[in-house]
Amino acid sequence: MHFPYGLSDFGTLRQEGYWYLDRTDRLAALENAGRQLIFLRPRRFGKSLLLSMLEHYYDLNRADQFEALFGPLAVGQHPTRRHNQYFVLKWDFSLVAAYGEIGDIEAALHQHINDRIYQCIDDYQSHWKRAISLHPHNALSSLESLLGAVRRTPHKLYLLIDEYDNFANEVLMAAHPGGQDHSQCHGLKPPGSKPGGIQA
Incomplete structure (x- = not known):
């Protein structure tokens, strides 16, 4: 397993077996937080990877990839109604x-x-x-x-x-x-x- 230093594409990370700290259980809370969200964290704290994860989760064109990308993760076991x-x-x-x-x-x-x-x-x-x-x-x-x-x-x-x-x-x-x-x-x-x- 490889550590994904500098890698911010969620699809590549998941498909090529990179280590990923699963925080997808927070997606339900993000959806309940409101329609407009702002993430304020220092550089190199994973904001781009987070946005890439959101892109893959909500994109209707990636519905057929849902199981491969999210199946083993927390949100794959308990997906929200808004995925894809x-x-x-x-x-x-x-x-x-x-x-x-x-x-x-x-x-x-x-x-x-x-x-x-x-x-x-x-x-x-x-x-x-x-x-x-x-x-x-x-x-x-x-x-x-x-x-x-x-x-x-x-x-x-x-x-x-x-x-x-x-x-x-x-x-x-x-x-x-x-x-x-x-x-x-x-x-x-x-x-x-x-x-x-x-x-x-």
């Missing part, structure tokens, strides 16, 4: 450049969100009953279009946001070319959103 019931959309802000002019950072963030929305559209393409529009320079409009399509299905959207804290810190700590204040970067927060897991 959601469209999953994941944003990873570690992939977004947090330096340069404010316009460059905004463009990079909009691009990442649009890329992830495009992947979500492709992953669940058989479920959509209406066209979903991607707006290259306005990812929030793209998100609204996706949510409109989600509302026409029997499922909901589970939004996972990773590395938001480090991204925000890098933006605020970066040099300010031209005297611009990066803390004044507006218009990038989805309506009603908070970091962590969000059911919409």
Whole structure:
């Protein structure tokens, strides 16, 4: 058995026999904690792995993998009713450049969100009953279009946001070319959103 140092993909960890400390018995408590969750722990404390576990647990496309991934675990023995019931959309802000002019950072963030929305559209393409529009320079409009399509299905959207804290810190700590204040970067927060897991 291997120790999964630096490995944050739950599927790889489970399928390749890495050691995993089973805390899936907490999933029922997380579901009862509310619709918007935020996890505040230091770096290297397993937040990314936790989000990956949530992604595999709630993703409706992974229903046929449930027994292989979760069967021997606590939640596999006592699953909640919500397992594999959601469209999953994941944003990873570690992939977004947090330096340069404010316009460059905004463009990079909009691009990442649009890329992830495009992947979500492709992953669940058989479920959509209406066209979903991607707006290259306005990812929030793209998100609204996706949510409109989600509302026409029997499922909901589970939004996972990773590395938001480090991204925000890098933006605020970066040099300010031209005297611009990066803390004044507006218009990038989805309506009603908070970091962590969000059911919409």
